[in-house]
Amino acid sequence: MMAIRLAIFDWDGTLMDSIGRIVACVELAASDCGLPLPTQQQIQQIIGLSLGVGLAGLFGLEEGSEPCDRLIDRYRYHYLHDDTPSPLFAGATDLLHDWHGRGILLAVATGKSRRGLDRVLDETGLRPLFAASRGADEANSKPDPLMLNQILAELGVAVDEAVMIGDSIHDLGMAKALGMASIGVTWGVHDKARLAEFEPLLIADTMVQLRAALD
Secondary structure, eight states: OOOOOOOEOOTTTBBOOOOOHHHHHHHHHHHTTTOOOOOOOHTTTBBTTOHHHHHHHTTTTOSHHHHHHHHHHHHHHHHHOOOOOOOTTTTTTHHHHHHHTTOOEEEEEEEEOOOHHHHHHHHHHHHHOOOOEEEEESSSSTSSSSHHHHHHHHHHTTTGGEEESSSSHHHHHHHHTTTTTEESSSSSOOOOHHHHOOOOOOOEEEEHHHTTTTO
């Protein structure tokens, strides 16, 4: 479909099936803090944003305030201890190895913190495949394109040689703000209609379709 040098992936909902775990941990954190429980759909809408921005917006709190910081702390506690399965999506590892083997640079731009991202990169054994990565505490929250700019600068790749791949409007909005091509995937938080609003080159319904995009 296209010839590129760099594929930048979102993590949660794109490579890893972690939506259920995120929802559960937000619910547990809200209960700990005596806050009303949002619906699962409401929680899913903040996945991909930095934790502070997402939780502050979801619960009507001021980012950086004591109530928001306590909520974040409880979320992080539960995320470390919750046993909700969060496997990689079927076919994700094969896709990454295939593209890496073909000389395509791979990177991650995620709403996870650096600590959280490092943990999953090591747990999955995928760290050696990625040439660069950025977490939410190293740049502005999506859809601000700062983390994409940082990755491009680090790797010396032009914006028209890269593609952003993600499951949310936050991912595609970040790419569109920078004038970068994007590919949406429908196995995460946002459906095809919402992703299409950001004019991606492709919306993939399966990992096979995504893998074929760069053939």
